[in-house]
Amino acid sequence: MAKRDQMLRLMHISNLLQNKKNIGASYDEVRQYLEEKHFDQKGYDNDLAFSEKTFKRDRDLLLEIFGIETQFKRSTMTYQVVDDENVENAKGIFDNLLLINAYKQTAAYSKIMFFEKRQASGLDHLDGIIYAIKNSKTISFQYRKYWEDVSHKKVLQPYALKEFRNRWYLLANDVDGKDFFLKTYGLDRITDLDISSKKFSKKEIDIEALFIHSFGIVANLDDKPEKITLSFKQNQKGFVKSLPIHHSQKILIDNNEEYRIELNLIPTYDFYQELLTHAERLKIVEPKTVRIKYLEFLQMAMNMNKKL
Structure with a gap:
């Protein structure tokens, strides 16, 4: 099992090659990047031990652990990521690694990082x-x-x-x-x-x-996905763009007046709960059936609160 220092290296190598996916990065560029991260973040337990042999081993581990394949392009003497999909799949693991590393650096300082206290166990x-x-x-x-x-x-x-x-x-x-x-x-x-x-x-x-057309943990195998068009206020664009509602999300309109997207999924209870988090900033353009169901949830909420 890769140690924490090695996992940090794998993350940084993956990030660098992903950022340079069109032109790639040479071994020297990778080494320089790792040196900058090593000394800037001060999150490593040991001095940086990196060589071409280490780089080869790290690339093998990226493929073995995360399915991230890299290739060497001889014409430019650079390394590139072959497929972006597995990089996205590994992002959650890398994010958790960054949290662990940040926690290690701030453990002695109680008022720097404040973690959520209501996380589910299990x-x-x-x-x-x-x-x-x-x-x-x-x-x-x-x-x-x-x-x-x-x-x-x-x-x-x-x-x-x-x-x-x-x-x-x-x-x-x-x-x-x-x-x-x-x-x-x-x-x-x-x-x-x-x-x-x-x-x-x-x-x-x-x-x-x-789960390709699902939202959440419910797989409705007997239902067909629907094209759902949502329109957000412009000031909500950054949030929806940086954290897509669903992997099928496509941008239809992006101007000073609205941010409109299209989703292709099966609307479930979890999906409507997600829409409700946007409430006053959201319009459901189509289909009408989804809009009606969404309004029913809003009406139920209003009715419950009117009784108080």
Whole structure:
């Protein structure tokens, strides 16, 4: 397993090559960039130990751990990232690494970084669940839904883990179910996790494809995605542009009057909750069905507050 210093190097190498994806970067440019980061951030445990042999090993690790492939272009004597997609997938891990590094630098200073205190728990189950997924082991645990007072035992075939809004969810098939169906289970609601020695025959499923048109953790396989057009006030553009609502987001209009985008997804409860966070800054251009449903949520909120 790569150590923290090495993970920081992998992150910086990936960032540099991504920023120079059209022209690439030479070995000397990579080394100079790492030296600047090494001394500026003061986040490393040791002196920078970097050579062409180290660079080769780091590029192999980028491919092995993150799926980020790099290639050497002899005509320009530079290195380039082959595919941008896996760079985006690794960004969440790199962001967490930056947080760890920042925390290490500020741990002795209590009033520099203020972390969210209401984060959901459950990550202590992560290692065990990952082991079970990799080795096709059946698992069991006690699971309590938020709206129930008692927990229930679940015996499951685990397939994958998915993050949504800083919470992690397990995608698994219920052994007691009649048909194969992947359900979601919040890790923060799991207790008494047990990994069985019993293995199961794993089905070949493209998990990513299941959620390609979804928002959140609900995969509506029987529904077709809709083209949804949203119009925001101009002063909201920066927020929506820097943190897209969905990966399908396309810009239709970007001027001094409005910022209009198009999404291609299946509207779910989680999606409407996301729209409600924009409330007075948002207009739903089309389709009408989505606009009506959105207004229903707003009306319910108004009715509840009128009763107070």
